[in-house]
Amino acid sequence: MNSNKKSPSILEINGLTVKMAGFTLVDQVTFNIREREKFIIVGPNGAGKSTIIKAISQSIPYSGEILYKGEDVAKMQKNQIARNIGVLAQHHSVNYSFTVEEIVELGRFSYRKDKLMIKEEKEIIQEALEMTGMIEKRKQSVLTLSGGEIQRTFLAQLFAQNPNILILDEPTNYLDIQYQEQMFRVIEEWITSKNKAVLAVVHDLSLASYFGSEFLLMNQGKAVSRGRKEEVMIPEQLNLVYEMNVGSWLHYLYKHWEKYL
């Protein structure tokens, strides 16, 4: 959890601004994600978190710069983007009854020109399915999955994709506590062992502060503060943005569990 300030930066966002229908959804946001960083964006509903992610994944028009290792993402080849930047969207909707496995296999799309061994491809997919606990449901149609299972299927796709930076929009939505814990553990290991990075939007402030190394607090399209846990995830900052006493609320929540430790 000690972010090494000297490691090279992977993703650089400079003056990102997104306007739509005359509203400024994201206003001049600038940040920088380095190798092995676990960068967390927190902020109230409608702060513009998902909008930033959509801009990074090039699905909406924006102004400002988005650089991956110094290169403008807008000008990169699509499968180069996918190999380096992996995105988990906030919503998933599937119309046809694809199986879990077929969806996870798609994660390998950007590698199809590498002509890997079939067996190896299979192992990567197998591993992704195991990591997300979907191995037993691999042949089930996504249309019949529960909320958490769908979320885990798309997480598995992302693991199969194996990008250098993971962009996660509320990854723990729908997940039960076991997979919440497991997801973060897996991601953590994987980042530190391979010089990768993660950018995640998280609403649960305990989870965020447990997992993150760098933080960005947003409100109404603007970056309110940016920095390490001790700089951002403190009641002085949060209470203003969320208009409540964050610390005591989290304490209330935890109270029940103290006696069981």
Added chain:
Amino acid sequence: MNSNKKSPSILEINGLTVKMAGFTLVDQVTFNIREREKFIIVGPNGAGKSTIIKAISQSIPYSGEILYKGEDVAKMQKNQIARNIGVLAQHHSVNYSFTVEEIVELGRFSYRKDKLMIKEEKEIIQEALEMTGMIEKRKQSVLTLSGGEIQRTFLAQLFAQNPNILILDEPTNYLDIQYQEQMFRVIEEWITSKNKAVLAVVHDLSLASYFGSEFLLMNQGKAVSRGRKEEVMIPEQLNLVYEMNVGSWLHYLYKHWEKYL
């Protein structure tokens, strides 16, 4: 948080079983919700929690009994059901660009024969919008809302509907911490002052134990245990189901905040 065992029961589920495609998704689940109870269902992904809720809201075929104040829900009039049982689904998808207000107004549908004063209807809707913080976005199209704002819109609809028992499937999904807290506070007040009840599916065990008065722990379609917080929300029960040390995980999560209290 002291559930009064003598208060009359509102919702009674007897031997609820749901089968689909040869799988038993819910297996002989029985429970009972009394007035002023805050009944929480917890359990891992795919345990069958949403399935129970779909059965209660009569959207899937089931066997077993679902009784509202002793009356079989399957045989009740539709608008009687809506006045008494309000459901928040796990997913929302809207195709047309209805405004927030129009969606919330629909919550009043089952009361339209009462011929309430226009002004009064308006106040109820106003209040529901205020409670969920959507008052400023009342004229905005739902198609442009953020994830949390959509969730709050449908919560506002539910408050406008003002049923005797609220059935909530992961109500805090997408919500930021402020509205999480606010939702539970509002619901709590409202239940105790009016002899109502709530049934909620919650993945966040801290939230669950903070808020709930009665608990049902499910796994693989079956009820594992049922009872008060001290009986269900204890590591002995949870660790088995979630296959992890729940208590210490929650403690880790909370650690950062201790110093700020």
Added chain:
Amino acid sequence: GCSNKENVSDNIQTQEQESNKITDMAGNEINLKKTPEKMVVLLPSDVEILYELGADKSIIGVGEYCNYPKEALNKKIIATGDDLNVEQIISLNPDVVVIGEMAQSTDQMKQLKDAGILVAVTNSQNIADTYKAIKLLGQISGKEKEADDLIANMKDSFQELEKKSKGNFEKTIYFEVSPLEFGLWTAGKDTFMQELADMLKVKNIFEDLPGWAEISEEQVLERNPDFIVTTTMSNKDSSPVDEILARNNWENIEAISKKQVFKGDSDMMTRPGPRLVDAAKELYKFIYGE
């Protein structure tokens, strides 16, 4: 429309030909080695002509809509148009197939030719064309003399009718092809009905339209015809004449107030065959009352 009047009294187009070289109406040469014994004829008008020439014995198959004379219905009936049953024609093994130019696709004709069957094409857009068709069919079926007689006959009859007609294009006529409740359709210039009207010296109120067209009811009221000829099917419980006479808003039309409404036979009036003479006679009787 009036230019056709000369054609009526015009020439017999003398076409010198060798014993077996015949040119059909699409300009293709047909190499007929002997008088055909087996013919398949697809157009109703061509069937009528061949029957009139007495060549019916050699017809072995006729097209779907050939309903005159009644005996033609006893021949083998063949689907025509888009769904032309080529293989059935081939299996009948005819010497000649007579086909309408606009009634079949070129691909279908090509298949027949590829199967070694002679294909003769007729294409009659007016009465003059009809003579050519009769001539051609006479040549093909070896009834040239009968054909010449028939042509002469038809010309005589038409000339006589034209002479007898004392009109001066003052009276007007309206041809109704589809009744009001389904949208009015009428015949304009380049139709046989137009030619008949010209011959009988009455003015077709829609001679400004090309071919068949859907027209507005109010135009009929405005143009106020003296005669109405309907070729629609007897529909439901009232005859088409009664239906027209009883139409609301039409009371003031000249033809209605004088009860000058006539049910014509649509086959007779639209098929380029010998029965055009009968159609002209009927129409003459209706207009001049003799």
Added chain:
Amino acid sequence: MQQKNYISSFTENKMKIKAVFLTRFFFISMCLILIMNICVVYGSVDINLWDTGRIVFGAITGKFPSDIPERFIPIVLGVRLPRVLMSGLVGASLSISGAAMQGLLKNPLADGTTIGVSSGASLGAVIAIAFSAKSTLVSGLGTFLMSILFSFASICLILFLAKIIDFTLSTNTVILIGVIYSMFASSITSLITTLADKEIKNIVFWSMGSIAGSTYEEVVLMTVILIICSFVLMRNGVELNAFAIGEENAMHVGVDVRRVKLRIMALVSILIGVSVSISGTIGFVGLVIPHITRIFTGPNHKKLLPISMAIGAGFLMLADMFCRTMFSPIELPIGIITSFIGSILFVFIMIRKNSNKFRG
């Protein structure tokens, strides 16, 4: 959520709403009457505004001015007026039906044509015509009833099949089955016309209806049906809103999903059945007019239904006028004009609206 009393402000409020409603209603009626006038004045025969006005006025007083050519009177009163009225009525019926179906099925593609109702109605009409063609007892009423019956039966069959095939009744399943059913019904119609004898074939061919030749009896019948059905549909505006948001949500707020669905389907099939049997299948109107309307009113059916009715009526009256006058004396098939103008209008309005949106 406390119970309070606001009697005075309540009545005041209600009066304000009524006033807004009345001005709107008045304005829209004026527009429609204006369009109607234009459509009655323009035709393939030139009759000027002044004369037309005096003829219509004469019809009311019973006395026609003597300087108007006598033949103009039946042209205006007997031919144009009922036709203009009928096109307005049919336009209104198709549009409100389309809007209702698009809401009910939560699918912007729903329409009498795509959902198979029009084909069903045609099939009914053709069967009625074919089987009664030779008997003496042929009343237009038989065709009406068969059309309505078949369109209702079609819609029920489609929903039934959709339910069997896909328990979740996803909206596209319904349309898919509707399109397939529509082709099935058309194929039977073609089969009947192909195999029937020539006379019936002709009758069927020509009987497919047209707005031309509408009579006042038909106008009256259509008016009565439109008023009744549209009244009931509009009273179900809130239910339609609920369906448009989602059938599951509709159930949660207390809509009796099955009953309301059946009711709306029945009304729609009556409207479409009668329209088809009087004027044949006119595509496009039911699909596009609700979309165009939604741009102005939003998706709320309380506004959408009446306004799309008005726009549909005006649109079809004008389209029919173009058919009559553009290549006078030839009439164009109305379908050509509705599709041509309608599609251009649709794209134009959509682009206008969206450029606005992006400008802010």
Added chain:
Amino acid sequence: MQQKNYISSFTENKMKIKAVFLTRFFFISMCLILIMNICVVYGSVDINLWDTGRIVFGAITGKFPSDIPERFIPIVLGVRLPRVLMSGLVGASLSISGAAMQGLLKNPLADGTTIGVSSGASLGAVIAIAFSAKSTLVSGLGTFLMSILFSFASICLILFLAKIIDFTLSTNTVILIGVIYSMFASSITSLITTLADKEIKNIVFWSMGSIAGSTYEEVVLMTVILIICSFVLMRNGVELNAFAIGEENAMHVGVDVRRVKLRIMALVSILIGVSVSISGTIGFVGLVIPHITRIFTGPNHKKLLPISMAIGAGFLMLADMFCRTMFSPIELPIGIITSFIGSILFVFIMIRKNSNKFRG
């Protein structure tokens, strides 16, 4: 996710997959050949299996047995065989196009007809025919090219409009605009045929193509185009899977969304354009066959595309055979049979499948 080496098991694996693939391919080819044989044997003229076989065999060796009536030879070789082949090719083209569009647009309603491509192709053909009708230069090639051009232009226009109107490019918007465009194109086609002079009208009417009267040249052309296009389409099977899951997800996994979309649309419009110009618009096949196929193969395009091609080919060959023989000597329009049989088949298979599902 470590790099390991499995050369031996890799080849072994690949061989196994190849074997499975080959047996399947062989089996399907056999079925198609069988269907083809049946279709060539049955016709409105009775020629028995043995004779038919000998004729076809004779065509290869160049020598026909003398005991076969001479007139049978052109019937089998000149009329039936090219027609059967053409119906198979057209069936395959329409089905693979439908399957590709349904995946690309993530919409089960997509199809050459609903997406407006067929109408666009028809319009192109009609314009080509109408403008070249009076000149001496009337080549079928002009019609082909115009059809392809127009169908591609149509699809581009539709997607362009969909993008302007709805930035999110929701799948139903595309279909909605496709349906509207389709009506627009048809209205122009009707306008041309209504206003053109009589001769052109006739030419247009009769040149619209039908499977009847197919020639070997057309068969060869169609075969070449089908092989090329279907090959490229199948190589894009994974991309189509990505689109079918969702365009956003496709982008995330690295599909070059715009380029792949354009490529698939171009291929589809070539296939549909050529089919329409040779055999006219045959609805239904492209819509329903992919759905029927999906029941057996699932939505994975790597299987869906080839199998739906095969099923489409077999289906259209059989449908055409029914047209020729059912009411022999009258031939039914092929659209009637495809819609009639296709819809019944669809509903039947769907119900069978779902009753299985609920039984478990």
